[in-house]
Amino acid sequence: MLIRGETGDWEMVLGLEVHAQVTSQAKLFSGASTAFGGEPNTQVSLIDAAMPGMLPVINEMCVRQAVLTGLGLNARINLTSVFDRKNYFYPDLPQGYQISQYTQPIVGAGVITIDLPDGSTKPVRIARLHLEQDAGKSLHDQDPHRTFIDLNRAGVALMEIVSEPDMRSPDEAAAYVTKLRAILRYLGTCDGNMEQGNLRADVNVSVRRPGEPFGTRCEIKNVNSIRFIRQAIEYEARRQIEILEDGGTVEQETRLFDARKGETRSMRSKEEAHDYRYFPDPDLLPLVLDPDWVEELRRSLPELPDAKRERFMRDFGLSAYDASVLVAEKETAAYYEALIDGGRRDPKLAANWVISELYGRLNRTGTPIEQSPVGAGALGELLDLIADGTITARTAKDVFDTMIETGRSAAAIVEEKGLKQITDTAAIEAAIAAVLDANPDKIADYRAGNEKLMGWFVGQVMRATGGKANPKLLNETLREKLKG
Amino acid sequence: MTATDLTRLGIAEALDGLARGAFSARELATAHLEAMAAARNLNAYITETPEQALAMADASDARRAKGEALPLDGIPVAVKDLFCTKGVLTTAGSRILENFVPPYESTVTAKLWAAGAVMLVKTNMDEFAMGSSNLTSYYGPVVSPWRAKDDPRPRVPGGSSGGSAAAVAAAIAMGSLGTDTGGSIRQPASFSGIVGLKPTYGRCSRWGAVAFASSLDQAGPFARSVRDAALLLRAIAGFDPQDSTSVDCPVPDYAAGLDGDVRGLRIGVPAEYRPAELPEDIAALWDQGIAWLRDAGAEIVDISLPHTTCALPAYYIIAPAEASSNLARYDGVRYGLRVPADELTEMYEATRGAGFGAEVRRRVLIGTYVLSAGYYDAYYNKARRVRALIARDFAQAFQRVDAILTPTAPSDAFPLDAPTDDPIRMYLNDVFTVPASMAGLPGISVPAGLSRAGLPLGLQVLGRPFDEPTVLQVAQALERAAGFDPLGALAPALAPAK
Numbered sequence: 001m002l003i004r005g006e007t008g009d010w011e012m013v014l015g016l017e018v019h020a021q022v023t024s025q026a027k028l029f030s031g032a033s034t035a036f037g038g039e040p041n042t043q044v045s046l047i048d049a050a051m052p053g054m055l056p057v058i059n060e061m062c063v064r065q066a067v068l069t070g071l072g073l074n075a076r077i078n079l080t081s082v083f084d085r086k087n088y089f090y091p092d093l094p095q096g097y098q099i100s101q102y103t104q105p106i107v108g109a110g111v112i113t114i115d116l117p118d119g120s121t122k123p124v125r126i127a128r129l130h131l132e133q134d135a136g137k138s139l140h141d142q143d144p145h146r147t148f149i150d151l152n153r154a155g156v157a158l159m160e161i162v163s164e165p166d167m168r169s170p171d172e173a174a175a176y177v178t179k180l181r182a183i184l185r186y187l188g189t190c191d192g193n194m195e196q197g198n199l200r201a202d203v204n205v206s207v208r209r210p211g212e213p214f215g216t217r218c219e220i221k222n223v224n225s226i227r228f229i230r231q232a233i234e235y236e237a238r239r240q241i242e243i244l245e246d247g248g249t250v251e252q253e254t255r256l257f258d259a260r261k262g263e264t265r266s267m268r269s270k271e272e273a274h275d276y277r278y279f280p281d282p283d284l285l286p287l288v289l290d291p292d293w294v295e296e297l298r299r300s301l302p303e304l305p306d307a308k309r310e311r312f313m314r315d316f317g318l319s320a321y322d323a324s325v326l327v328a329e330k331e332t333a334a335y336y337e338a339l340i341d342g343g344r345r346d347p348k349l350a351a352n353w354v355i356s357e358l359y360g361r362l363n364r365t366g367t368p369i370e371q372s373p374v375g376a377g378a379l380g381e382l383l384d385l386i387a388d389g390t391i392t393a394r395t396a397k398d399v400f401d402t403m404i405e406t407g408r409s410a411a412a413i414v415e416e417k418g419l420k421q422i423t424d425t426a427a428i429e430a431a432i433a434a435v436l437d438a439n440p441d442k443i444a445d446y447r448a449g450n451e452k453l454m455g456w457f458v459g460q461v462m463r464a465t466g467g468k469a470n471p472k473l474l475n476e477t478l479r480e481k482l483k484g
Numbered sequence: 485m486t487a488t489d490l491t492r493l494g495i496a497e498a499l500d501g502l503a504r505g506a507f508s509a510r511e512l513a514t515a516h517l518e519a520m521a522a523a524r525n526l527n528a529y530i531t532e533t534p535e536q537a538l539a540m541a542d543a544s545d546a547r548r549a550k551g552e553a554l555p556l557d558g559i560p561v562a563v564k565d566l567f568c569t570k571g572v573l574t575t576a577g578s579r580i581l582e583n584f585v586p587p588y589e590s591t592v593t594a595k596l597w598a599a600g601a602v603m604l605v606k607t608n609m610d611e612f613a614m615g616s617s618n619l620t621s622y623y624g625p626v627v628s629p630w631r632a633k634d635d636p637r638p639r640v641p642g643g644s645s646g647g648s649a650a651a652v653a654a655a656i657a658m659g660s661l662g663t664d665t666g667g668s669i670r671q672p673a674s675f676s677g678i679v680g681l682k683p684t685y686g687r688c689s690r691w692g693a694v695a696f697a698s699s700l701d702q703a704g705p706f707a708r709s710v711r712d713a714a715l716l717l718r719a720i721a722g723f724d725p726q727d728s729t730s731v732d733c734p735v736p737d738y739a740a741g742l743d744g745d746v747r748g749l750r751i752g753v754p755a756e757y758r759p760a761e762l763p764e765d766i767a768a769l770w771d772q773g774i775a776w777l778r779d780a781g782a783e784i785v786d787i788s789l790p791h792t793t794c795a796l797p798a799y800y801i802i803a804p805a806e807a808s809s810n811l812a813r814y815d816g817v818r819y820g821l822r823v824p825a826d827e828l829t830e831m832y833e834a835t836r837g838a839g840f841g842a843e844v845r846r847r848v849l850i851g852t853y854v855l856s857a858g859y860y861d862a863y864y865n866k867a868r869r870v871r872a873l874i875a876r877d878f879a880q881a882f883q884r885v886d887a888i889l890t891p892t893a894p895s896d897a898f899p900l901d902a903p904t905d906d907p908i909r910m911y912l913n914d915v916f917t918v919p920a921s922m923a924g925l926p927g928i929s930v931p932a933g934l935s936r937a938g939l940p941l942g943l944q945v946l947g948r949p950f951d952e953p954t955v956l957q958v959a960q961a962l963e964r965a966a967g968f969d970p971l972g973a974l975a976p977a978l979a980p981a982k
Contacts (some may be wrong), residue, residue, distance in 0.1 A: 046587075046588060049818055050813040050818070051568075051586065051588070051819070052568060052574070052576070052581065052584065052586070052694040052695075052813070053567075053568050053586075053590060053690070053691065053692040053693050053694050053695060054691070054692075055690060055691050055726060055727050055728065056728070057725065057726060057727075057728050058728065085809050087808075087809050087812060087855070089812065089815060089832060091815070091817045091828065094813060094817070094818060095812065095813050096809065096811075096812020096813050096815060097809050097812060147828075149817065275856055275857045277808075277809070277852065277855035277856060277857075277860075278855075278860075279805060279806075279809070279855055279860070279864060282697070282698035282699035282729075282806050283695075283698050283728060283729065284728050284729075285728055285729060
């Protein structure tokens with residue numbers, strides 16, 4: 001995507017560093033809980049508080065999660081990696097250093113495929129993934145003069161996933177985060193919850209004339225929603241273009257995104273950048289992985305979104321669009337697969353029901369699919385009632401509304417409200433006769449050649465039967481009667 | 485037995501006496517508490533713990549009465565104030581921890597108590613274990629119980645574990661715990677005329693010991709005999725899942741096979757440990773040690789450790805680098821000293837400026853510098869490569885020899901008021917102990933004789949990783965041949981010098 005400036009076209013170059021909180025019970029180097037939302041400082045071990053003489057011990061679960069993620073990103077797993085100390089002073093960093101991985105990360109180069117709005121795809125290269133500790137939280141709003149510290153988050157494991165600067169538009173950056181998030185959620189290695197800060201991104205933005213070398217980049221720290229990532233990129237690219245077109249130069253710096261104003265502003269310049277004095281953490285030995293263990297994890301990988309989409313298209317005849325929608329969230333895909341019950345139910349009909357009917361209703365109340373009042377089994381029973389002719393498709397939608405409201409089963413609602421489809425020829429004939437008797441002029445019109453009136457007659461009869469008339473039977477009988 | 489007699493027993497003898505019922509653990513503790521109170525002028529203590537001592541002694545007597553005596557049951561010991569002790573002030577010799585009472589117990593002290601030992605006192609030490617004299621303690625210098633023949637000036641006990649060394653030399657404790665990063669057990673043992681053992685890196689857990697330089701720090705015992713040091717080592721050694729650098733290998737019964745038999749052992753004598761400026765009395769004692777071992781049936785082998793002279797400079801890069809990071813946690817935010825200020829950075833500066841002494845500040849500055857962008861490769865990385873070469877020197881030597889014999893320190897104990905304005909001169913105290921620290925090897929200092937001035941001198945025995953048994957065996961052969969009296973400081977007056 002090119003941006004038109006005053007002096008010609010510009011291209012943006014984007015790379016992302018995504019911080020993903022590892023899904024684990026305990027922290028990266030201590031046994032304290034990682035649960036979200038605890039009272040301040042209730043999930044802090046002696047190690048997290050950096051008491052004198054305390055030592056870190058690696059949590060094997062976090063290593064496993066990082067390796068799984070690396071495998072899911074089609075990346076090289078480094079069988080030997082090293083934890084380093086990144087030194088800086090801040091009250092929410094109790095040790096005075098963050099344990100991270102600098103020169104030897106646990107995961108090396110990989111690649112993922114992103115899905116763009118126009119239906120095309122593009123590979124984005126992953127440079128590396130490393131494990132590191134999260135910091136605590138500074139609470140500046142508790143007291144007019146003092147800052148309070150909550151260490152519950154201090155020491156929680158993060159995966160920093162660094163992309164190559166392969167993205168060229170906000171759409172691509174958004175698609176990258178979307179796909180990365182989906183992969184992490186499929187793997188169960190990060191819950192992807194951006195509102196809780198469990199997935200956040202540092203966005204590197206630079207601009208250049210198409211075909212020229214990369215320009216100077218600015219890093220926008222800690223952007224915590226896909227919408228903000230787009231806004232921050234748009235704003236920052238514009239800002240840089242304006243500077244360059246005015247004959248200025250972009251200064252390499254770290255910037256903050258102000259979500260309220262929708263703009264980025266300088267946080268610290270290159271000169272003010274910290275010297276983190278990285279060095280290998282002498283409290284930890286190099287992390288050495290058993291290749292057999294890694295292979296075992298590789299074999300245990302779940303089906304990931306791209307593979308699932310391919311299978312949905314191939315096995316169920318779904319369109320690329322429908323398949324993409326269904327695999328975007330692990331829970332949706334799981335719901336859909338439970339709904340079609342191994343292909344026993346019509347996959348296309350089921351896809352329509354999930355995408356149009358279920359989503360439409362859940363979105364109205366903002367309910368996530370895993371909390372849907374109508375589970376896959378219950379919706380399946382409804383689809384079965386359509387398939388076996390018990391109710392019409394039209395009736396089914398009303399029944400579904402009631403199911404969503406009450407949580408009751410389709411069969412019970414159909415039974416109670418008497419919504420069973422009318423397949424009794426005599427009853428349908430009677431309903432048709434009543435409509436025809438009341439509208440002799442329309443019959444004449446129809447017979448004079450206005451065949452569009454057919455639909456009007458069907459509608460009248462349907463209304464008279466409360467939508468329960470078997471559509472096929474109705475059509476056939478009506479056509480017969482109208483012939484005269 | 486008189487109280488004085490009780491304090492002069494070795495650990496092995498005391499265990500015998502306790503087992504025979506000749507005296508109780510309470511009597512033993514009481515005798516030591518009296519000695520402790522009488523020797524406060526040494527300034528060897530930061531926190532005395534007489535209540536704990538008596539309670540632990542009573543518990544010990546109760547166990548013994550039930551026939552459930554533990555390996556060190558009733559043995560009174562002193563603990564360097566670097567080890568966190570639950571509910572007992574732990575300062576690391578620093579003002580910045582002047583009010584710090586840990587809610588946890590270090591692994592090695594917990595193991596000592598689990599073996600039945602009785603805690604008498606937390607001992608004075610160089611601040612954060614940085615020093616070779618005990619002059620850097622916020623709590624003032626420790627005075628050695630030793631005096632030179634013709635010079636009444638008070639002497640340093642060595643450092644950094646100076647209080648622990650002085651306590652054992654002055655018969656205040658039967659044994660004590662120290663830590664050795666570059667020589668902080670071996671050098672004070674040499675200065676104080678006692679045995680000091682630095683185990684292999686990874687042999688004892690570092691969990692709960694205030695960190696100085698994590699890749700070098702190792703806990704170890706002081707005692708008045710090699711056998712007693714072996715008994716203490718067995719109690720504190722072992723794998724700890726809470727310390728990722730501790731090593732999971734069996735702990736032998738070090739004292740069981742100890743008979744000082746060195747027949748057939750090959751003892752290496754490294755040429756590089758005999759610089760031109762080595763004092764004559766120390767060189768002579770080393771030669772004497774070589775002769776004793778040869779006479780005892782060992783084979784003496786001349787060896788070379790070519791990178792020896794690089795060890796001290798490399799050590800004074802690596803240890804401060806790690807220290808600068810390890811000490812970052814003392815920031816006034818969560819525990820310890822806080823000097824309030826209006827702004828965060830001011831608070832950090834005021835707290836750390838007031839909380840750390842000059843030597844600690846110097847090393848934090850050096851460490852910060854050598855890790856800085858642009859200097860990392862020239863200093864820290866080069867020092868790591870040098871360290872690997874030093875380790876290789878030893879590995880090659882140990883293909884030819886079973887143990888190495890050197891002097892422990894290049895001098896005897898200097899007076900408290902000796903000029904200390906030149907830190908390099910002070911750092912040279914560690915010149916013979918640092919190389920083995922850099923290689924993670926076990927080393928022991930055995931008192932072997934007196935200097936020309938009449939002060940103790942130690943000989944150092946180094947061994948292969950986890951070969952403490954051989955190190956102890958050679959040390960005991962030297963001990964037997966030397967016949968040194970580790971209570972010699974007390975001999976003339978039967979009391980610590982005033």
